[in-house]
Amino acid sequence: MPSRCIVPNCRGNYRKGPKVTVFSFPKDKELYCLWINAVKRKDFTPSPFSKVCELHFRPEDIRRETTAFDEKTGKSITAKLKNLCLRDGVIPRILPNCPSYLSSSTTFREFPNAKKMRLENSALKRALCESVADELELQNVTLSIASMIWKQN
Known part of the structure; x- marks a missing residue:
């Protein structure tokens, strides 16, 4: 069974909710604290099993493909990723089903x-x-x- 999203009011990967990709909390302490603040849960301490789903990240925050340069042919090769991953340093910013003031629309x-x-x-x-x-x-x-x-x- 896929992990469920821990963001308040999110139904990511619940039986009656959307099936989505989830991401673990980052290992970097500073980014970890930013994620905890972004989730907006009172007295929350994430466990190793706590996840945040893709619905809380902007589309440009998620890597869906990878690119490599082939020096022999001089061409750039792009392939879709089987498992989505987050770009470095991103923070969950979209909090649907929550008051709009909880979602941040700042650009980085x-x-x-x-x-x-x-x-x-x-x-x-x-x-x-x-x-x-x-x-x-x-x-x-x-x-x-x-x-x-x-x-x-």
């Missing part, structure tokens, strides 16, 4: 490594597009010159 900075990779991929795509455009323009100019020479002969 993108992690430096993720930002660096996103910017590098963007620059690489832009460079490839420009390179292809330049190559097509060069081919068009070459064809124009060749047709002018052919017409003269």
Whole structure:
């Protein structure tokens, strides 16, 4: 039987509730304390079996796929993860069925490594597009010159 969510009023993995992925409390002490505060349960001390379900995290907080770069082919390979996992440093922020003031909608900075990779991929795509455009323009100019020479002969 899957673990149930410990967030108040959540029905995650209960018989009449949605079937969801659950996550254990983090090992990092600072993050652990932030999770306890985010859960909003009075006098709560999590056990090793206490879990928080995916319904309490923003979609971008959950990793559903992984990417690797194949140096031989020069391609980026993406695969879906069988078991979802959380990105580093995320905190449960969405508390449905609770008063809205308990849910936090603050946004966090993108992690430096993720930002660096996103910017590098963007620059690489832009460079490839420009390179292809330049190559097509060069081919068009070459064809124009060749047709002018052919017409003269």
